[in-house]
Amino acid sequence: xxxxxxxxxxxxxxxxxxxxxxxxxxxxxxxxxxxxxxxxxxxxxxxxxxxxxxxxxxxxxxxxxxxxxxxxxxxxxxxxxxxxxxxxxxxxxxxxxxxxxxxxxxxxxxxxxxxxxxxxxxxxxxxxxxxxxxxxxxxxxxxxxxxxxxxxxxxxxxxxxxxxxxxxxxxxxxxxxxxxxxxxxxxxxxxxxxxxxxxxxxxxxxxxxxxxxxxxxxxxxxxxxxxxxxxxxxxxxxxxxxxxx
Amino acid sequence: xxxxxxxxxxxxxxxxxxxxxxxxxxxxxxxxxxxxxxxxxxxxxxxxxxxxxxxxxxxxxxxxxxxxxxxxxxxxxxxxxxxxxxxxxxxxxxxxxxxxxxxxxxxxxxxxxxxxxxxxxxxxxxxxxxxxxxxxxxxxxxxxxxxxxxxxxxxxxxxxxxxxxxxxxxxxxxxxxxxxxxxxxxxxxxxxxxxxxxxxxxxxxxxxxxxxxxxxxxxxxx
Numbered sequence: 001x002x003x004x005x006x007x008x009x010x011x012x013x014x015x016x017x018x019x020x021x022x023x024x025x026x027x028x029x030x031x032x033x034x035x036x037x038x039x040x041x042x043x044x045x046x047x048x049x050x051x052x053x054x055x056x057x058x059x060x061x062x063x064x065x066x067x068x069x070x071x072x073x074x075x076x077x078x079x080x081x082x083x084x085x086x087x088x089x090x091x092x093x094x095x096x097x098x099x100x101x102x103x104x105x106x107x108x109x110x111x112x113x114x115x116x117x118x119x120x121x122x123x124x125x126x127x128x129x130x131x132x133x134x135x136x137x138x139x140x141x142x143x144x145x146x147x148x149x150x151x152x153x154x155x156x157x158x159x160x161x162x163x164x165x166x167x168x169x170x171x172x173x174x175x176x177x178x179x180x181x182x183x184x185x186x187x188x189x190x191x192x193x194x195x196x197x198x199x200x201x202x203x204x205x206x207x208x209x210x211x212x213x214x215x216x217x218x219x220x221x222x223x224x225x226x227x228x229x230x231x232x233x234x235x236x237x238x239x240x241x242x243x244x245x
Numbered sequence: 246x247x248x249x250x251x252x253x254x255x256x257x258x259x260x261x262x263x264x265x266x267x268x269x270x271x272x273x274x275x276x277x278x279x280x281x282x283x284x285x286x287x288x289x290x291x292x293x294x295x296x297x298x299x300x301x302x303x304x305x306x307x308x309x310x311x312x313x314x315x316x317x318x319x320x321x322x323x324x325x326x327x328x329x330x331x332x333x334x335x336x337x338x339x340x341x342x343x344x345x346x347x348x349x350x351x352x353x354x355x356x357x358x359x360x361x362x363x364x365x366x367x368x369x370x371x372x373x374x375x376x377x378x379x380x381x382x383x384x385x386x387x388x389x390x391x392x393x394x395x396x397x398x399x400x401x402x403x404x405x406x407x408x409x410x411x412x413x414x415x416x417x418x419x420x421x422x423x424x425x426x427x428x429x430x431x432x433x434x435x436x437x438x439x440x441x442x443x444x445x446x447x448x449x450x451x452x453x454x455x456x457x458x459x460x461x462x463x464x465x466x467x
Contacts (some may be wrong), residue, residue: 127416127420131413131416134409134412134413135413137409138406138409138410138413141406141409141410142396142397142406142410145397145400145403145406146399146400151399151464151465151467154460154461154464155396155461155464155465158392158396158457158460158461159396159410161457162392162414162453162457163413163414165414165449166413169417
């Protein structure tokens with residue numbers, strides 16, 4: 001059943017309702033999140049309006065790690081059960097995760113300048129997030145470099161699995177080292193240290209980013225499946241004049 | 246065990262004799278130190294503060310440029326096929342290759358470090374901590390490097406990709422390595438704990454690099 005989904009048309013039919021729901025939710029949640037975040041939440045007593053950067057920064061940073069985790073899990077599934085759909089899911093997650101990582105780094109930098117007085121500081125949280133970006137680049141690069149897709153999937157899976165060591169380092173960097181970056185303030189023992197009026201837009205934006213990921217992942221997977229199909233047909237001599245994958 | 250030692254002996258011998266691979270790594274290390282020294286300028290206080298970071302970065306860069314030597318020639322002349330076919334545990338052979346890389350490319354650098362430390366004006370009390378952190382931390386460079394080399398085995402012109410794959414994973418060894426060297430030079434109590442973190446990076450690499458490297462070689466050879 002799952003093996004059948006490697007067929008692009010069947011995949012499209014199967015995920016279409018899921019994709020439509022995710023896209024609609026992404027639009028709605030983004031609109032609500034921006035409205036509450038920009039207009040309907042208080043300014044911070046210390047940070048003033050710059051605190052609103054949080055609503056684009058925190059979800060991006062969370063998704064940068066969540067995408068990597070999804071990529072690593074898909075890589076393990078692909079590695080162990082050799083399912084092509086898992087390889088495709090892992091490959092399609094990488095650029096999305098890399099963009100989330102870049103967004104987290106850029107918005108964090110824009111937030112750091114007014115608050116810390118510096119665009120960038122080499123502390124544990126920022127450094128490990130930057131390393132995550134480079135691991136994404138390495139993962140994407142090995143997919144690009146290896147011609148044979150099956151071999152590329154296995155090798156890239158090794159990169160993804162080994163690179164996963166960085167995720168707990170990012171997550172706990174603010175606990176393990178004295179960091180300029182603030183500590184865990186949402187999912188902590190004793191409840192969040194952020195006021196409810198700010199948590200609402202934050203959670204709306206987190207939900208929105210998750211839906212954006214889902215809404216981007218599905219077409220990326222579909223494209224990859226189609227590209228493989230075309231490459232296969234071309235090898236069989238069925239299609240000509242189409243650029244090979 | 247006998248093959249394990251035989252592989253190390255063969256690679257180290259090749260490294261020192263054929264093509265001068267080992268001496269080239271040392272020359273590259275000298276070059277990196279020279280480039281940094283020229284860029285920073287001759288002021289002694291500045292140089293001595295930066296000596297440990299420069300030497301660590303130099304060791305890391307020398308490791309990166311010598312990585313394609315670990316498997317590439319064996320892959321091209323077919324030796325690697327024999328190594329894979331006859332292996333009970335391919336993981337051990339990857340470990341042997343990494344150990345040989347460390348012995349032939351990184352150990353000579355560490356031996357040369359006191360000389361370059363002298364040129365960079367490292368304070369006297371900084372020598373032993375720097376050497377200790379390099380001895381404990383550089384095995385991680387060889388092990389992770391062997392993994393990256395195994396991943397890019399079948400690719401032509403992969404030297405940049407090898408660096409892209411290996412360098413992010415080098416970060417802990419580099420950060421803690423320099424941290425330990427500086428803490429030791431300053432006589433800070435954080436020297437031993439930081440050195441243990443350096444050792445942890447190497448031990449961690451010791452576990453996962455042979456496993457993942459062997460898997461990568463199998464996929465590349467199949």
